[in-house]
Amino acid sequence: MxxxxxxxxxxxxxxxxxxxxxxxxxxxxxxxxxxxxxxxxxxxxxxxxxxxxxxxxxxxxxxxxxxxxxxxxLFFASNSCPLSIQAFLDADWAGCPDDKRSTRGYAIFLGQNFIAWSSKT
Incomplete structure (x- = not known):
């Protein structure tokens, strides 16, 4: 669409x-x-x-x-390096000095491939 x-x-x-x-x-x-x-x-x-x-x-x-x-x-060959999922998360609790809003986000990797992320305030 x-x-x-x-x-x-x-x-x-x-x-x-x-x-x-x-x-x-x-x-x-x-x-x-x-x-x-x-x-x-x-x-x-x-x-x-x-x-x-x-x-x-x-x-x-x-x-x-x-x-x-x-x-x-996506094609993942069986003889390639082993796949692992890694997730990273970070948050800045009440980090904004004006309104005390938090910022948080994450990133997810499958092997060395970046597959998902999010960031919110």
Whole structure:
């Protein structure tokens, strides 16, 4: 999904039977371990209450994308160096002198590969 595309809560004609939409979106939540679709699946999940034809078109677009990228993934050879997960966490409790807000963050490595991070204030 393009970053500038918009899915509005009320856009287009409502689906007569939203059961299939809800079922497919629920199944897509299990695939959100793929970071390339996590954002867009979250967007269509927000529209479960009153799905429209436009929302269903977005879900079908996600399914076509998944079909076209089914062979994408990471390959880990068995003879390579042993994989280990390392996580680093740091926090600055009430470090801001103005409002006493804390800053915290983490980084996760799989072997030597940086795979996840977060930073919040």
């Amino acid at each position: 393009a970053a500038n595309s918009k899915l509005f809560k009320v856009s287009g004609t409502s689906l007569k039977d939203p059961t299939e939409y809800r079922s497919v979106v629920g199944a897509l939540q299990y695939v959100t371990t793929r970071s390339d679709i996590a954002f867009v699946v979250n967007r269509v999940c927000r529209l479960l209450h009153t799905p429209t034809i436009d929302h269903w078109a977005a879900v079908r677009h996600i399914l076509r994308y998944l079909k076209g990228t089914i062979d994408h993934g």
